[in-house]
Amino acid sequence: MSIITTATARLVDIAVEQDRTDAVQSFVKQETILVDVQTWDGATGTGYSYTIGTGGTSVLALLRDHLLPALVGQDARNIEALWQRLFALTRATTTGAITSLALAAVDTALWDLRSRRTGEPLWRLAGGHRQEVPVYDTEGGWLHLSTEELVKGALRAQESGWAGVKIKVGKPHPAEDAERLRAVREAVGPSLHIMTDANQSQTASSVLRLAAALEPYDPYWLEEPLPADDISGHARLAAATRIPVAVGESMYSLTQFRSYLEAGAASVVQVDAARIGGITPWLKVAHLAESHNVVVCPHFLMELHVSLAAAVPNGQYVEYIPQLRAVTRTELTIRDGLAVAPDVPGIGIDWDPDALDDRRVA
Numbered sequence: 418m419s420i421i422t423t424a425t426a427r428l429v430d431i432a433v434e435q436d437r438t439d440a441v442q443s444f445v446k447q448e449t450i451l452v453d454v455q456t457w458d459g460a461t462g463t464g465y466s467y468t469i470g471t472g473g474t475s476v477l478a479l480l481r482d483h484l485l486p487a488l489v490g491q492d493a494r495n496i497e498a499l500w501q502r503l504f505a506l507t508r509a510t511t512t513g514a515i516t517s518l519a520l521a522a523v524d525t526a527l528w529d530l531r532s533r534r535t536g537e538p539l540w541r542l543a544g545g546h547r548q549e550v551p552v553y554d555t556e557g558g559w560l561h562l563s564t565e566e567l568v569k570g571a572l573r574a575q576e577s578g579w580a581g582v583k584i585k586v587g588k589p590h591p592a593e594d595a596e597r598l599r600a601v602r603e604a605v606g607p608s609l610h611i612m613t614d615a616n617q618s619q620t621a622s623s624v625l626r627l628a629a630a631l632e633p634y635d636p637y638w639l640e641e642p643l644p645a646d647d648i649s650g651h652a653r654l655a656a657a658t659r660i661p662v663a664v665g666e667s668m669y670s671l672t673q674f675r676s677y678l679e680a681g682a683a684s685v686v687q688v689d690a691a692r693i694g695g696i697t698p699w700l701k702v703a704h705l706a707e708s709h710n711v712v713v714c715p716h717f718l719m720e721l722h723v724s725l726a727a728a729v730p731n732g733q734y735v736e737y738i739p740q741l742r743a744v745t746r747t748e749l750t751i752r753d754g755l756a757v758a759p760d761v762p763g764i765g766i767d768w769d770p771d772a773l774d775d776r777r778v779a
Contacts, residue, residue, distance in 0.1 A: 418458040419493045419534075424485040426452050426522065428477045428779040431743055438561040440587025440618035447740050448473030451773070452480065452522040454530060456493050462530025463768060466521040466691035467718070472514070477779055479519045483507065488523065496527045500697045512670040517694040524695025525721065529764045539765055540758035543700060544728030549755040552719075553581030553612060554737045560585040564597050568604045571611070578754035581610030581637060581734065587618040591630035602634040613660075614640035617667065621650055628658040638663040638685050651682035663687055665702075666716035669694070674702045678709045685733075689716040690725060696764075703729045719749055719756065720766050727758040744772040 429449045437444035448468045455461045466476065484503050491499055503523060507516045532539050540548060557570020571582045584601060586594040594613075601611060613636045619627060624642045631639065638661040643650045645667035655662045665687035668674055677683040686706040690699045703713045703725070712733040715722040719735050726732030735756040742748050747767045750757040759765030 418456065419460070420457045421454055421488050421491050421493050422457050423455045424452065424488040426450060426477055426480040426485060427777055428473050429744065429773050429776045430778050431740060431776060434739060434742070435556065436559065436561060438559050439585045439614065439616040440560060441616050445470045450476045450480070450518065450522045452485070452526045454488065454493065454526045456530070460530055460534050462526040462528070462533060464522050464524065464526030464529055464764070466518040466525070468518065474779060475515050476518045476522070479507070479515055480522065484519055484523060493527055493530055496524065496531065496697055499527060500524055500695065514669055514692065517669040517692055520694040521691045524697050525690065525764060528696045532764060533762045536762050538758065538760050538762060539724040540727040543696065543725060546730050546732070547727055548758050548760065549752070550723060550726045550732055550735050550758070551580045551754060552735045552737050552751055552756040553583060553610065554579055555583040556738055558582055558584040560587060564600045567597055567601050571601045571605050571609065575605050575609050580754055581612055583612040583614055583736070585616070586613045586627065586631070587615050591627045594627065595630040595634070598631055598634045598636065607635070610637040611635070612637045612640060612663070615642045617641045617644050619643055621653070624654055625657060628654065628660055632658065632660060636660050640664070640687065641666065648676055648680050648682050651677065652680045655682055655684065661685055663714065665689065666692065668692070671698055671701050671705065674705060678706065678711060684711060686711055686713045687716040688713060690718060690721055696725065699725055700729070703731065707731045720745070721764060723749060723756045724758040724765050741766065744769050744776065
């Protein structure tokens with residue numbers, strides 16, 4: 418009954434809802450790779466991953482040419498075995514973004530199928546720690562926004578009962594970033610958490626000046642200050658500043674997270690289910706972080722991550738960046754500053770088939 422009979426993939430382009438810029442790039446669109454699996458008894462599951470403008474067709478090709486054919490005839494219940502089987506087929510390209518994104522689309526589809534078959538929502542099936550998780554806003558903190566717009570966005574989030582906001586940093590001079598952060602801190606007072614994100618834009622020397630300039634305004638964390646593969650640089654920074662260092666959105670394997678945690682280079686883990694290869698490795702990273710007494714605040718994908726952050730005891734925050742509203746029939750519920758994990762069987766995303774078909778490009 419649980420034998421996979423069909424596995425297909427498609428690529429859908431979803432436009433951004435507003436301009437999104439950081440210190441190194443602009444988010445122009447979400448290339449969304451969807452995988453649909455069906456078993457002998459008619460049970461189905463849909464999973465997805467994404468890029469922010471390039472590489473979607475490469476992920477699609479890997480799925481169609483190599484991974485999806487290997488799924489047919491396999492037992493959908495054996496998610497760990499299937500993840501390892503597909504990973505082994507890609508030895509020549511691992512560890513890297515294309516492989517992880519392809520694996521994630523398959524893995525989330527299998528978890529969706531499992532959740533639907535068992536009749537349990539993902540947040541409970543993956544751990545069931547709680548159903549609600551605090552949310553912080555990123556949409557009001559992009560780098561191109563004026564200081565006045567940053568203040569308005571932070572006040573709006575605070576008035577809505579949200580516990581935090583994110584401000585992008587990486588202006589030409591640290592004093593500019595500090596002034597923007599100062600204005601927001603003075604407007605919201607000491608209680609609102611203000612996250613900062615440099616998007617890997619700093620060097621070994623500039624990051625020390627940036628951290629020193631931001632420290633007086635009590636940032637909740639400094640995110641991706643250096644290139645993601647610079648473990649020793651993040652460790653030196655963590656030892657030099659009282660601002661917690663957050664990393665993880667640009668990591669693609671469990672061992673990368675282990676190396677960061679063992680080096681004391683991460684105080685906040687921002688593992689992304691798409692970039693790590695799906696729900697299966699996401700949970701491993703979360704439990705690894707828990708063993709180091711480190712919180713998990715996943716990157717992006719709020720519609721999926723709300724259930725995963727709710728599943729584990731160290732899931733601290735969900736990042737608010739709405740991106741799927743154009744292709745779903747419902748959206749994330751936020752109540753009293755808390756994101757609520759969907760209580761329906763499956764991964765909790767109510768796709769709109771017609772809207773997906775309208776945006777299908779491959």
